[in-house]
Amino acid sequence: MSPSADTPSPPPSPSHRPKILVPEKVSSEGLALLRSLYEVDTRTGLSASDLLELIPSYHGLIVRSETQVTAELLAAGRKLRVVARAGVGVDNINVDAATKHGIIVVNSPAGNIVAAAEHTIALLLATARNVGRADASVKAGKWERSKLVGIEVGHKTLGIIGLGKVGMKVARMAIGLGMKVTALDPYASPEVAKGAGVSLVSSLAELLPTVDFLTIHTPLLASTLNLLGEAELQKMKPTSRVLNVARGGVYNEEALLKALDEGWIAGAGLDVFTKEPLVEGSAAAKLAAHPKVVATPHLGASTVEAQENVSMDVCTQVLEILRGGLPTAAVNAPLILPEEYRRLQPFVKLVEKMGSLYTQHFARTQGGMVGGRRFELSYHGELAGISNTRPLFAALVKGLVSSISDAGGRDVNIVNATLITKDRGIAIDEKHVRDDGGAHASAVTLRSFEAGAEEQVIEGYVSGKAIFISKLDRFTANFHPDGTLLVLHNYDEPGKIGNVGLVVGKHGINIRFMQVAGLNQEARAKAEASVADGPVEGEAEGAAVGGGQQLTKEALMILGVDGEVTKEVLEELGKAEGILDVSLVRL
Numbered sequence: 001m002s003p004s005a006d007t008p009s010p011p012p013s014p015s016h017r018p019k020i021l022v023p024e025k026v027s028s029e030g031l032a033l034l035r036s037l038y039e040v041d042t043r044t045g046l047s048a049s050d051l052l053e054l055i056p057s058y059h060g061l062i063v064r065s066e067t068q069v070t071a072e073l074l075a076a077g078r079k080l081r082v083v084a085r086a087g088v089g090v091d092n093i094n095v096d097a098a099t100k101h102g103i104i105v106v107n108s109p110a111g112n113i114v115a116a117a118e119h120t121i122a123l124l125l126a127t128a129r130n131v132g133r134a135d136a137s138v139k140a141g142k143w144e145r146s147k148l149v150g151i152e153v154g155h156k157t158l159g160i161i162g163l164g165k166v167g168m169k170v171a172r173m174a175i176g177l178g179m180k181v182t183a184l185d186p187y188a189s190p191e192v193a194k195g196a197g198v199s200l201v202s203s204l205a206e207l208l209p210t211v212d213f214l215t216i217h218t219p220l221l222a223s224t225l226n227l228l229g230e231a232e233l234q235k236m237k238p239t240s241r242v243l244n245v246a247r248g249g250v251y252n253e254e255a256l257l258k259a260l261d262e263g264w265i266a267g268a269g270l271d272v273f274t275k276e277p278l279v280e281g282s283a284a285a286k287l288a289a290h291p292k293v294v295a296t297p298h299l300g301a302s303t304v305e306a307q308e309n310v311s312m313d314v315c316t317q318v319l320e321i322l323r324g325g326l327p328t329a330a331v332n333a334p335l336i337l338p339e340e341y342r343r344l345q346p347f348v349k350l351v352e353k354m355g356s357l358y359t360q361h362f363a364r365t366q367g368g369m370v371g372g373r374r375f376e377l378s379y380h381g382e383l384a385g386i387s388n389t390r391p392l393f394a395a396l397v398k399g400l401v402s403s404i405s406d407a408g409g410r411d412v413n414i415v416n417a418t419l420i421t422k423d424r425g426i427a428i429d430e431k432h433v434r435d436d437g438g439a440h441a442s443a444v445t446l447r448s449f450e451a452g453a454e455e456q457v458i459e460g461y462v463s464g465k466a467i468f469i470s471k472l473d474r475f476t477a478n479f480h481p482d483g484t485l486l487v488l489h490n491y492d493e494p495g496k497i498g499n500v501g502l503v504v505g506k507h508g509i510n511i512r513f514m515q516v517a518g519l520n521q522e523a524r525a526k527a528e529a530s531v532a533d534g535p536v537e538g539e540a541e542g543a544a545v546g547g548g549q550q551l552t553k554e555a556l557m558i559l560g561v562d563g564e565v566t567k568e569v570l571e572e573l574g575k576a577e578g579i580l581d582v583s584l585v586r587l
């Protein structure tokens with residue numbers, strides 16, 4: 001007899017129970033929840049090849065930061081339905097590969113943030129007061145008081161890069177210690193920061209020379225890897241100290257070693273390294289052994305309380321997913337539901353790319369912030385007739401935050417997009433413009449406004465299934481927003497293209513396509529009018545006329561490139577004659 005609808009199905013027999021593999025130390029509270037329904041195998045100390053061999057028989061995998069969940073492992077996990085990260089950072093999980101195989105990735109976005117913030121404060125005080133060295137010295141039978149004089153943190157300035165969940169907690173704790181806090185985070189809400197007593201700055205150049213302590217709380221992303229290198233560390237005070245409870249690699253480890261050896265900075269408190277555990281002879285190992293460094297072995301989340309929180313958070317989600325329910329913190333939830341897919345998919349892709357282009361182009365070149373900004377997303381032509389634009393709204397939010405969020409924006413979905421905008425103080429107005437869409441059946445315009453500044457515009461359209469950008473700032477363009485792009489704002493004069501070609505060629509970068517986008521009609525008319533009006537009062541005549549003529553010749557050079565575009569390449573391009581600014585955009 002088959003069970004009736006209201007009779008709960010009996011628990012599966014032990015041999016048929018779904019299996020969950022836990023290759024790291026995860027707190028027993030959450031695992032106990034799972035054990036009633038599933039077979040839970042805790043097996044620490046597995047090598048990558050052991051894991052690869054075991055994974056085919058498992059339905060769930062629960063990890064922390066040590067297990068590398070690679071594309072190969074996910075492909076081998078034929079029965080895998082969920083990978084749970086008992087913590088925040090998912091940089092050890094190939095989320096794209098998981099999505100491709102239909103495997104849900106979940107994490108615990110807030111379970112260990114108090115622990116991480118408190119550990120940051122522990123390292124702050126330990127570096128200020130030489131706690132590590134003093135302890136070692138006493139244990140060695142010495143009594144070295146005069147050698148170990150420290151500094152106070154009260155009234156000193158703490159710089160925070162990344163004012164997210166951990167960063168904000170650190171800020172509040174530091175203010176409690178009597179510190180002044182300055183932060184850099186293009187996505188932070190200026191109002192929330194102000195409310196917490198934190199002043200926001202908009203560039204590293206502004207932040208670095210002013211701080212006595214610097215702490216980083218960004219995820220490890222392409223945009224934050226090597227964020228602090230030699231040039232940046234040289235801008236700091238020689239008495240300053242740096243902290244890292246985020247991820248190894250945000251500070252370039254070789255540069256940090258040099259900064260400590262050559263006295264550009266006075267000390268460091270490090271919890272995380274590029275390769276963990278440390279590899280003998282590596283820069284990370286030299287840093288950990290350095291007398292000016294207090295080092296801990298990735299202990300930020302290692303408190304009893306945090307481990308109970310993250311374990312409960314992720315095990316509850318694994319339980320739900322394996323019995324067909326929904327997770328509360330999916331890192332790769334859908335942006336678009338299957339029934340809307342065919343109609344909206346190209347536009348979802350277009351709007352997401354427009355958001356990402358906005359962040360990477362405008363926020364970088366025009367020193368803009370994204371947090372606290374007002375955007376207008378307008379739909380033209382046939383698209384204006386669509387009433388459910390939630391996927392497009394979510395796609396914009398995803399694009400705007402993709403280069404700064406932990407999961408590269410994959411954690412933004414149609415359910416949480418509005419909440420994310422609220423957290424970041426971002427306002428998005430949607431407008432349905434019932435025009436003919438211009439030259440295209442449907443088009444989308446993204447505008448951003450800020451009092452007293454020029455509005456920033458990106459326009460795009462879809463042709464068949466292909467997506468195009470037709471306007472970027474004041475320039476008319478026509479390119480696929482795809483891959484790595486270099487956007488160079490320049491004076492459109494002979495020789496520019498050759499110079500740029502030489503620089504990229506020298507660095508082994510291949511140019512896939514190149515396009516010169518000229519001023520659009522409105523911008524050209526404005527520039528011509530300013531030339532015709534002659535010099536502005538008080539300006540030297542020659543300079544003003546020359547400047548005006550230059551203005552009408554402004555252009556954007558857009559290069560689609562393959563190969564690694566380093567900071568040095570960007571600096572070299574920025575210095576090339578006639579180049580006004582350069583942005584690197586990865587779409």
Ligand SMILES: NC(=O)C1=CN([C@@H]2O[C@H](COP(=O)(O)OP(=O)(O)OC[C@H]3O[C@@H](n4cnc5c(N)ncnc54)[C@H](O)[C@@H]3O)[C@@H](O)[C@H]2O)C=CC1
Nearest residue numbers: 089116162163164165166185187218219245246300301404
């Ligand atoms: N050592 C440890 O045991 C732990 C480390 N972590 C690390 O801390 C990181 C931060 O965690 P949460 O605060 O929860 O994440 P979050 O997502 O709440 O905050 C990250 C912040 O970084 C900002 N950001 C991104 N790119 C930036 C850039 N280029 N410049 C300035 N700001 C930028 C974002 O706008 C965001 O506000 C995690 O990604 C994880 O890697 C977290 C917990 C424990």
Ligand SMILES: O=C(O)C(=O)COP(=O)(O)O
Nearest residue numbers: 064065066087088089301
């Ligand atoms: O949650 C995070 O991002 C962490 O870095 C904590 O890592 P762990 O779980 O202690 O290996």
